[in-house]
Amino acid sequence: MEKKITFFLFLLFSNFIFSQQFDFEGRYKYARLLSSKNPDSSEIVLNTIIDSAQRKNQPDYLAKAYYLKSFNSYLKSDAKGALDFAEKALKISTENNYAPGKALAYRMQGTQYAKLGLLKEASQSLNKGLSEIKNENTDEGHELKGMIYNSFLILLNQDEYQKKASYSKNAVREFQQIKNTPRRNELLVSAYTNLGYNLSEVKKFDEAQSFFVKALALVGNDNHYLKASILHDIGYSFSQQNKQDSAVSYYQKALKIVSQYGFTEKKIEITKNLETAYKQIGDLPNAQKYKLENLELKDSVVYNQKMAVNKTLSQKEENFDKQLIKSHSLSKGLIAACIILLVVLGAAIFNMLNLRKKHKKAVAQIYQEGITPVAYEDDPQEAEDQSGNSIPADIKISPETEELILTGLKAFEENFDFNKKNISRYNLSNALNVNTKYLSAVIKKHKNFNFNQYINYLRINYIVDKLKNESQYRKYKINHLAEITGYSSHSAFSLEFKKITGMHPSAFIKALEGIA
Structure with a gap:
């Protein structure tokens, strides 16, 4: 309670100090730091950035703030929120020709699309992000390119190790060129743990361990998300070595962190792996416990994910319709095909409505009377x-x-x-x-x-x-x-x-x- 009061007073003091001259860069870095500690705390700072950026006409920081909101939503498995805020960041960046903002937005879009299973859309967004900053050799450019290379890993399966290794090494190469030492080290943590995870998938455990050691040496005690990610990936490495007791130990450490700070996306992954590890040990009660917890977590976000997918597909259909409107001519064959399609569609809709009517009537009867037992059959x-x-x-x-x-x-x-x-x-x-x-x-x-x-x-x-x-x-x-x-x-x-x-x-x- 005392910490919460102190934090609240600190925010009030910060708002007073920056009301005269708002330090956008400092506030943005602070919000980014808080994202890895506690996304909800980061949101408070981001709202002040958005308010000041709108009043002071700072579109670059407005776009970056919405990007970071998208990232926070992603950490909490809020797929719809992640895509909505990424879309806002992209719109602002496009209107103001701000390439880094577009790259950030595309990166977040691609990452979330991949989690939703929209792999084609994810690849398109990530490639667009790279094209925006391919010639940007500043610290910000190297950071963005490395982050996008890391995001490409989500698109690949375990059998595509060579591609994974290539993207991971590209990410490390970009991060190593960043001159700002604290930021460089922070980003290298994620790249090193990705390499460790990928090497564990192909049973190269000694090499994997060396990258996990590097990651642990660089991660700060306050970077809760990255620390949880490293602990989880070490657990996965032990699991691949059939050392399930050690795997469970590291998974539990990671779970404690993500549960405390609300990193739902990572929690879903950890509970699934805990279920598998406990099964291997033969501890069925704990396996069942984490299976149910994983199902509950997935069920809690499935509606949100469904809405996000529907919105994405609807937007694609809208874009397609706009392209059709811009077209100046249509062939007779296309018109005939459209008429036939409409007839078929009409027939399909008619049949569907009839079927729904029958279903509704049957369900209404079941709702009132219960289901009718089937007739006895000899077995x-x-x-x-x-x-x-x-x-x-x-x-x-x-x-x-x-x-x-x-x-x-x-x-x-x-x-x-x-x-x-x-x-x-x-x-x-x-x-x-x-x-x-x-x-x-x-x-x-x-x-x-x-x-x-x-x-x-x-x-x-x-x-x-x-x-x-x-x-x-x-x-x-x-x-x-x-x-x-x-x-x-x-x-x-x-x-x-x-x-x-x-x-x-x-x-x-x-x-x-x-x-x-």
């Missing part, structure tokens, strides 16, 4: 016992045994044990201490299902109920819904969901949004 596997002998059609079961099985099935349903993975007639019958033929006979008599139908009906009914009554479930990916209900894959889940409800899960969720 060939249930027609034989474990020895391969056929089971008589009429099995005589004592009332006590029948009651015991029904009581067990009631507990099985109430505890949602049907959502466990790999549930089978054999392990359920063992749990109820009865044989499989008795279990199948009771399920057939009282539930009117074979065993597989019974499990699938309980699972789909469970998830339908969750989708109806708990809106957050509608935001989950299909593979996450499949995992919740114990299916081995999203395709198996989708197949059973459609078989029971008559539609794909995504269509059901979409129709449900219009009802509840």
